[in-house]
Amino acid sequence: MQLELFITLLLVHSQVLGDSSSEEDLSKEHEDDHEKSSSHSDHWGYQDQTSWLSTFTACNGKSQSPIDIVTREVTYDPRLPAIKLDGYDLSDGPELTLQNNGHTLQLQLPNTMRIIQGFDEIYFAAQLHFHWGNTEVPGSEHTIDNIHFPAEIHVVHYNSKYSSVKEAASKPDGLAVLGAFIGIGLHENDNYEKILSVIKDVSSEASDTKIPSFNVRHLLPNSLDRFYRYTGSLTTPPCFQSVNWTVFNDTITVSRKQLAALEETLKAGHNESLSKNFRAPQQLNGRQVLASFPALQTRYGVSSETDSFSTTRVNGSQGALSRGDILAIAFGVLFVLTLLLFFLYAYQQRQKHSKSNLEARQNVIYKPANKEDV
Template sequence: MLIDKYETPCKNAITSEKNESPCRFPAPASPRRSNMQQLIVSALLASLWTLCTGSGDWCYQTQFSCAHQCNAPEKWNQANSNCGGKSQSPINIVTRKTLKDERLTPFKFDNYQQTFSNPIKNNGHSVQVAVPQTRTISGGQLPTTYKAVQFHLHWGTNGGPGSEHTIDGEQYPMELHIVHMKQHYADLTTALADPEGVAVLGFFYERSNSANKKYEPIINALKSIKNTNGNTSLSSISLSQLIPAEQNLTSYYRYKGSLTTPGCTEAVIWTLFENPIPLSMEQLLAFSELKFQDGKSMVGTFRPVQPLNGRKVYRSGGAVMLASSTLLMLAITTALGFSQPN
């Protein structure tokens, strides 16, 4: 589904409601008013517009109000100039325009099966979990080995559309980002100074009729971190249990982009896997129970898609090759007269 264009709630502030909002603007000046009156009205409009459009910290559109002044996504470049760059993320991937790249081979996931029990935190914008840096990825046309640093999620409202990236305009309910940096860097700040210093693996979620038991440690922990800066110990989990099986990770998209939150640094190699992760509606709803710092429901935690600006998006050939091999085997079997077992 296409994402609607975001609009600042205070732009159309003239209203006939009895209870005026803090952003109510005075009526336009009549031609009969004196020049002095017009100057006063103009000054009032300017001051109110400054008040209501906000300044300071960045926020998602769902957080913006005149009571909570912040830079919503369309004004993130005011919070950080990098957000106005030409290679920003997320993007809409138009599958028919992607370029097949045979060099996009399967990844090698090292220590992804190892369990850990790090804290899970509501950081005011999302849910985030630090990952022991012994978990690494390589292959997949990455320039070197990258080590995992953290993972976090982006979601919509009450299980509705909420992924950051979209595929042919379709927005999934949620998106997981596992953030990695080049193995020799000590921290993300240093890695982000390298144009290829960070590699993020992105996974989409789809609604399922049954609960995903592998996600129960995270879903259960959400009840203890509803408020901003809330954190709790996470039951033992592994990265491999959160994502599809390795044999189902051969089909993916690749492009170069940025962080999807300010500072929007353009130093990310993005990999987005086709196979989605199933979660029940009840599990998806659990994320909308979290709270932003002002107490509002933490929903709509995604940045709108950004212009491609001439960048190329590549696709791996793994899934296509697998399908072709299967069809070939079926053709041979049929030709030889073998029947399939019931």
Template sequence: WSTVNHQGSSPVVLHACGQFSLLIPEKWNHANQACAGQKQSPINIITRKTLKDGHLTPFKFHGYQDTFKSTIKNNGHSAQVGLPHVCTISNGGLPTNYKAVQFHLHWGTDGGPGSEHTIDGEQYPMELHIVHMKSIYNDLTAALGDPEGVAVLGFFYEISSSLNRKYDPIINALQSIHATNGNTSLPPISLAQLIPSEKNLTSYYRYKGSLTTPPCAESVIWTVFKKPIPLSMNQLKAFSQLQFRDGKQMKGTFRPVQPLNGRQVFRSGSAVILSNSALLLATIFSILNVS
């Protein structure tokens, strides 16, 4: 529900009801008025304008270390993997517990710029979205009716000089799903192997936003992590080998950044507080030793 080709010849948008519309992102407001809303995603995060929020504590990840079996599918606009609801997140400034639904990716062309969110105008090669809904809901449609019903964790990718072997199951499976509706079983994987280590997940940005394709529901608590995931150029290029419904190369699967419209973007502050505390203690000990 959140990937679109807006650079190729036949853009395809997935609606929540499963229907497709041949529209470019700039025309989405004609198809669904919510896409012209005031809290749309993605956005460009201007770091100097973010506010530190002490409530943005480290997340508690439950089930992220556990391996699970699933299927990866070319749904005509992205590569998507269904997730067991036993994977949950809490804390991190979230109002309640959220359970995993699926993850999918957004990319550019053969490893070129392709992330949805940008940082100070910089666009990364790819972006991972792990989609969660409040644990009280049984389906995503119901969760989208709640202003805080969905929580998405966003991760950037960066180009590495070496292969990321933890991604072998995903990269290898892409060869079997080039065509739309192609799907194949994945060997057992865990969410933890796909994202940075937990110690690197304390620094992130937070804002209220939306799905990034129609219906563009403004029901998403967005968390965008600072630490990128390394992939080699060949690994990144593998995603561009997938095909849209018309058989053309699947590339440029991201929505342009949307206006902030006065929204405040926050950043987690725990890591900064810890480093300042350590610095203060070091200074005190230094003074004591001198005296």
């Protein structure tokens, strides 16, 4: 019994310290992890996400990811600094390692790739990976107004003040993840093909391959100007609440065939299909989602960009009923109901009155007949 407990504790310990490499972070250590990874990925899966809560306490937190981004509720913040990337063009650099870690398709990135503007600190890249569904189910993690996109890319960075992504992963200011939605377009995406053309080589769990380096910037949308920002967590166990999230408004497209390759090629565990690797949206719990752009101002035809923070929220209410509107409608309905009831009552009274008159008249007519009988 004690031995079992010891083994369980040991497994949980190794998950917390090492398994986080499986998805959102910790890339360097992962390369040495192959003998471990075939078993450690069995510790959690996407089918039963509620079971994460009992094993990984951080998954119960109040600032979890992903979230549904409700465009009407986001706050436009013109002071959000633009994202500036550096060193993303790895053309002619050393080959990159692509792996199937049992949870996702992951590309290791060198820390010469950096976010040099957008946050208080510089963030180094560690890895990028994907989330997807299957042919029936779109599999982005974040949703926009409850809509899933077919897939989502996450480029994971760690705060340069920490010595490694592993050290940063549990710190509140540890990680910055850039997320972008992947949709379906008419044409093949040549940049994504650099990864997807070799996906067959990593079809089995814990396998990896080398691919020629390329300009990683091209995996992200053309414009990085429009984005949502909020504080959240890793979307996989151990769910550390250490991620400063940036979700781009502009999307990337790949061909239907390319998306199918992502959805259908990889295996996990005992030859099971690795698909639908997305976590359900989490409660916002009062967190604010900022937007770098006044999306709803455009939507509602309001062009002023001079107002700051609350502008979008205020404009957002134009599309909905205000409390005053709802009260007015309620009183209107109440008034009509009262009128109807009054008319019904008046009608009933009138009917009653005419009936009693008739009876009275009948009585009057009847009496003389009685007299005749007598």
